[in-house]
Amino acid sequence: MEMTKRPRRLRGKDTLRRMVRETRMDKSSLIYPMFVVEGKDIREEIPSMEGQYRYSIDRMDYELERLQKAGVDKVMLFGIPAVKDEVGSGAYAENGIVQRALREARAQFPDLYLITDVCMCEYTSHGHCGVLCDHYVDNDKTLELLARTALSHVEAGADMVAPSDMMDGRVAAIRQILDKNGYVETPIMSYAVKYASSFYGPFRDAAGSAPAFGDRKSYQMDYHNRREGIKEALLDVEEGADIIMVKPAMSYLDVVREVADRISLPVAAYSVSGEYAMVKAAAKMGWIDEEKIICEMAASAYRAGTDIYITYFAKELAGFMDEGRIG
Ligand code: PBG
Numbered sequence: 001m002e003m004t005k006r007p008r009r010l011r012g013k014d015t016l017r018r019m020v021r022e023t024r025m026d027k028s029s030l031i032y033p034m035f036v037v038e039g040k041d042i043r044e045e046i047p048s049m050e051g052q053y054r055y056s057i058d059r060m061d062y063e064l065e066r067l068q069k070a071g072v073d074k075v076m077l078f079g080i081p082a083v084k085d086e087v088g089s090g091a092y093a094e095n096g097i098v099q100r101a102l103r104e105a106r107a108q109f110p111d112l113y114l115i116t117d118v119c120m121c122e123y124t125s126h127g128h129c130g131v132l133c134d135h136y137v138d139n140d141k142t143l144e145l146l147a148r149t150a151l152s153h154v155e156a157g158a159d160m161v162a163p164s165d166m167m168d169g170r171v172a173a174i175r176q177i178l179d180k181n182g183y184v185e186t187p188i189m190s191y192a193v194k195y196a197s198s199f200y201g202p203f204r205d206a207a208g209s210a211p212a213f214g215d216r217k218s219y220q221m222d223y224h225n226r227r228e229g230i231k232e233a234l235l236d237v238e239e240g241a242d243i244i245m246v247k248p249a250m251s252y253l254d255v256v257r258e259v260a261d262r263i264s265l266p267v268a269a270y271s272v273s274g275e276y277a278m279v280k281a282a283a284k285m286g287w288i289d290e291e292k293i294i295c296e297m298a299a300s301a302y303r304a305g306t307d308i309y310i311t312y313f314a315k316e317l318a319g320f321m322d323e324g325r326i327g
Pocket of ligand 1: 117119121129164165199200201202203204271272273274
């Protein structure tokens with residue numbers, strides 16, 4: 001049989017397959033999301049996210065050390081305050097949970113790169129990502145509070161802020177307040193293309209941030225939409241974002257690809273809590289191979305064009321990369 005083109009020729013041996021590999025990954029692109037909670041001596045497992053914990057500030061070092069040892073030097077902090085109110089005061093309090101965690105982490109781990117999630121939903125009594133006017137989240141009033149929150153994080157030592165609220169104009173508002181206060185060099189990673197997704201379910205258990213009424217569809221995006229994602233990404237580029245994030249990752253890789261093709265900023269993909277929980281649950285049942293699935297999910301996100309991968313599996317992935325099982 002005459003056949004000059006045989007794709008299998010390049011698949012014969014592992015050494016060869018590795019040589020012609022198109023997608024390569026690196027530990028330096030991993031970010032680990034982590035929950036800090038008020039209180040003392042707390043390291044409590046999140047029931048819907050086996051293997052993930054809420055740490056009080058005095059116990060954070062346990063996890064931060066393990067991360068550094070694994071070669072993951074970037075964390076994204078989420079705060080769980082003791083009290084919540086209508087206007088999410090804890091989000092921008094000078095001694096709020098994230099602000100104190102930042103000061104502590106900054107002092108103890110000077111080499112860690114500290115990113116913070118900037119949002120109101122963990123801090124508001126109603127669980128929405130902004131302040132309410134009747135039952136509607138008031139965009140422009142929320143901007144002011146988000147900007148204050150971002151500034152308070154940076155003042156407490158954050159290297160980068162990541163607004164996740166999906167209000168219009170928040171990147172510009174945050175850029176403006178940071179610049180005005182002399183933080184012109186602090187980058188903003190915008191959750192620019194964030195869908196209203198049921199994949200956030202376990203996170204909301206972890207942070208106690210499920211909305212008390214309604215849903216987030218009046219600010220997070222409708223998952224039927226692709227072009228709108230591009231619109232959001234381009235708007236945030238205009239407003240001064242430094243990195244554009246697409247979230248969730250796994251079911252949204254078409255959007256990751258298109259955003260990566262259309263903008264010239266680094267792209268991040270966030271593999272969210274529901275993705276993590278599904279892998280954990282199925283692996284526990286013995287229905288999938290956890291390690292192989294983690295690697296395949298990560299590789300597909302990078303293949304789709306992400307430069308940065310935010311994942312609860314960051315430590316595991318770093319280990320797999322070290323062992324040459326992926327990357
Ligand atoms: C805050 C925020 C959420 C997540 C990241 N930042 C929850 C939400 O929007 O409801 C989800 C992360 C995850 O599911 O892992 N707005």
